[in-house]
Amino acid sequence: MRIGEPAREEGGVELQMTPMIDIVFQLLVFFVMTFKIAAPEGDFNIRMPIVAPSEGIPEPDALPPITIRLTALSDGRLAGIQFGNRQLKNFLELRERMIEMLGPDPGPSVIESTEVELDCDYHLRYEYVIEAITAVSGYVDEKTGQIVKLVEKIKFAPPRAG
Numbered sequence: 001m002r003i004g005e006p007a008r009e010e011g012g013v014e015l016q017m018t019p020m021i022d023i024v025f026q027l028l029v030f031f032v033m034t035f036k037i038a039a040p041e042g043d044f045n046i047r048m049p050i051v052a053p054s055e056g057i058p059e060p061d062a063l064p065p066i067t068i069r070l071t072a073l074s075d076g077r078l079a080g081i082q083f084g085n086r087q088l089k090n091f092l093e094l095r096e097r098m099i100e101m102l103g104p105d106p107g108p109s110v111i112e113s114t115e116v117e118l119d120c121d122y123h124l125r126y127e128y129v130i131e132a133i134t135a136v137s138g139y140v141d142e143k144t145g146q147i148v149k150l151v152e153k154i155k156f157a158p159p160r161a162g
Contacts, residue, residue, distance in 0.1 A: 105148060120157075
């Protein structure tokens with residue numbers, strides 16, 4: 001026996017830890033790389049159509065959506081504004097029809113429940129869409145200088161060619 005060397009029993013077996021750890025890691029890597037997750041029973045790959053969320057039962061006193069049709073000329077300029085069955089001259093008249101319908105100072109319940117749908121031609125210039133949104137969303141009262149809201153909910157119909 002040498003000095004500084006741990007005492008061994010005669011005939012004892014010394015365990016080499018490094019090769020054992022190497023083997024364990026190799027087995028671990030092997031099982032991780034070859035593991036395949038089984039598909040759960042009854043899981044079929046079916047493509048269902050996308051369903052729009054249901055909006056529920058409408059309130060009986062809620063107004064139906066107000067449809068405003070904006071038509072365009074071939075170059076994208078505004079050709080006409082249609083409010084229901086009525087043809088309008090400009091966006092100021094559109095605002096006046098909205099005030100007529102909702103009242104000069106609609107309450108919060110009317111503002112929150114009223115919905116406007118803009119039905120625009122595909123190639124209509126963006127500036128006319130913004131003017132329509134401005135006309136139906138509210139105005140500044142000339143007497144008081146206060147902003148009067150008309151409608152908060154504005155949605156768009158799918159675009160269509162004029």
